[in-house]
Amino acid sequence: MGRVRVQRQSRSRSPRRTGAIAVVSALGLTAALGGCGLTGESDGVTLKLVAADYGDSEANSSQKYWDKLVKAYEAEHPGVRIDVTVYSWSDVDAKVKEMVDAGKAPDMAQIGAYADYAAEGLLYEADQLLSIPVQADFVAQFADAGQVKSVQYGIPFASSTRLLFYNKTLFDKAGITPPTTWKELAADAEALKAEGVKYPYALPLGPEEAQAETMQWLLSGGGGYTDTTVGSYSIDSAENVATFNWLKNDLVGKGLTGPVAPGELNRADAFSAFAAGDVGMLNGHPSLMQMAAKKGVKFGMVPMPGVEGPSKVSMGVADWMMAFKKNGHADQVGEFLDFVYDKQNVLDFSRRYDLLPVTNSASTVMTAAKQDADLKPFLEQLPLSELYPVGQTSWAAVSADIKKRIGGTVAAGGSPSAVLGRLQTAATRAESAE
Template identity: 40%
Template sequence: MRRRKFLLHTAGLTGTTTLGTTALGATALGTLGLTACSAETDSPLKILVASYDKSVGSSIGDQWGGLIGAFKKAHPDIEVHLERVPFTKLDQTLARRVKDGDAPDIAQSNFFAPYAEDGKLYGADDLFDVRTEGDFIRSYAEAGMVDRVQYGLPFLASTPRLFYNKALFRQARVKAPRSWAELREAAEALKAIGVPTPYGLQLGPEAAEDEALAWLLADGGGYAGLTGYDFATPSNIDTLTWLRDNLVVRGLAGADPRSLTRTEAYAQFLRGKIGMMIAHPVLMGAADQAKFPYAHAPFPKKLGGVAPPVGLNDWLMAFKQNGRREQCGTFLSYLYGRKSALAYGGSQSALPVTSSASDALRKDPKHRPLWDFIDQMPQAQFQPTNLGSWPEVRSAVRRRIGEAVAKGGSPKAVLESLDEAATQAEL
């Protein structure tokens, strides 16, 4: 029950998937920097981060180089050693290092709660002064908490919106949907003009938990309640049943949503094969470069109105093992300071996670394309990443959730199986 005390009004997405197991996601990593902690010894601060291939815009490697170079000028007494590992191996590499007693000082990961529950991490109040700690956007700070203490520091943040192909929408004579009924009608009109996948339902193994959560939140559901996981609720069953009967069975969500990954969905959208889909600001960079005719709108609630957005990010965390609290705090405070947040955040790759940096970008006309995404951040709701069992439960969601909406699938049975998987993971 200790794990379940976190107030899950931000219960939803994070552990998330990163924006980028994809080439497009690579740009998603270009913004917010990471930080490092130096020791009181002569040994350098060890920072473990993900590596990504270059795609649209700057690579994360370029960002790290600039960030660390600037930090070393400001703090020449703190040496930094940066280690990059492929994103797909990051979580496994970190887990192995921690198990072997060789934890880095600071690490990037999809998960923080298992390490926090084992007492291996510094809390934000150990690392920052009150002003800096209080500058994190509240929804993102709360999503990084275990037992009301923030251990996960949001990094590479985003909120999605409903992207749509303006040319296809004009041809089909439809507008951005404001309810699920309008979304279905738009999808039917797109199908009538020959669009292969009117709505890109991304329930493949890359990020199925993100797509599913967006739909569940839009009808008052989610993955967890105040007392822990709660999948098989009436609301969740109704949502997945609606998806099955109104989109999948009618052929409005492509050939097989269970295999559609975020990477492939983005690529198909830019080829004009998908009419509309949930996507993150990173897609704008690729679309702008290709001069692609797109627009985006809030994802709608079932009966109309704006749905709560899914919050997405990776996490940074500072490990206690090497006793470098002060140096970790110095580096992290530099990273999340307003000057650095503006310098290394606010591109179309990711959104700044501090209120001061977000406010500055919101006032700058150069960043107008990001304003709608920034405005959503305080309302973002997250996956239950504060639960140490979430990595295992997330894997079950990725494997099973697509079966619920397949033709002949049983949303109730799938959701009940996820409750069972969650119970086993908690034990």
């Protein structure tokens, strides 16, 4: 990946904000920031940012987004270089971990989880970096999810919810309507299979993003990864076991999920198959709209079906920005991140990749703008959504274990209760080590 040079001037950061100030700020107070941060000349500082790629081709790689953003920053801020490296989602988390383990942590990382690094004392707190107006602008749901023991380390970067996508052409040919219950989903899948559809329902439980497909199904079955009362893992709950028994027996076992075993089907491949017209139904996030439209696929979107009706809870996902303390430069990092979270920059990123904004100011604009009308169904799901338990420092390890094992629940000869039980045992052990 190329290096992007950005020049800027240093300025004093505000001191660490207290919870009381943040509350007042959220109610609309704006104030001048005190100069208790780093001061002095910032020439010669290089900030390294490692980021994930949200594009589906070189033409719309996230590298192009960052190149444009830092070029605009450079025009007004001489003095600092920003070295941006973009990796695919399949690699970026592991790349950052390798850098950290080698004692070469980047200044900033935009990846999928933050809490394990926070637990090791490696990250700056958000209020050591960001100005008060920027902090106050985050959607509360995401700001809360960025906390470990009531301190925010994870800075939300992008978000999405999930809806059930269906191919209108294939549905019309089969004479069926979008499902609202699991029973209807299975019946629709049977009708699609009878019409020769390659993937009646695409079930990506492969290692790329199996934790997402899993969570959406768990929520629709009345369960989830954690007990909402006490917050502990409940992966092998009766509701979750029942959900995967249904998937194994009523969907996978009846040949309704296509020629690739769910445990070997990755999300990206499932999306590509949908865009190619080979999938009848699958869970998708907003970026799938752009992929499908480019290929001329006529699609519709409905809430995820549940046992007796549409699921009352949707899955929400937030990706995270974080800043490592190893190299210092809190002042320079904070000023750059203030720019990253400027309303227009958040809008530009969200619109470029059909993702939901993490700030209130950008959300307000997108909710009202005609050009963003296609995202409204996803925005409407956001208040009803549940996020991964990202505030638990064990989540990164638990998520990795789910990606590796969950496909076995629906494999021939597999046992949902046994696989979920092993996942629960490992999760409990990881949780107790927090």
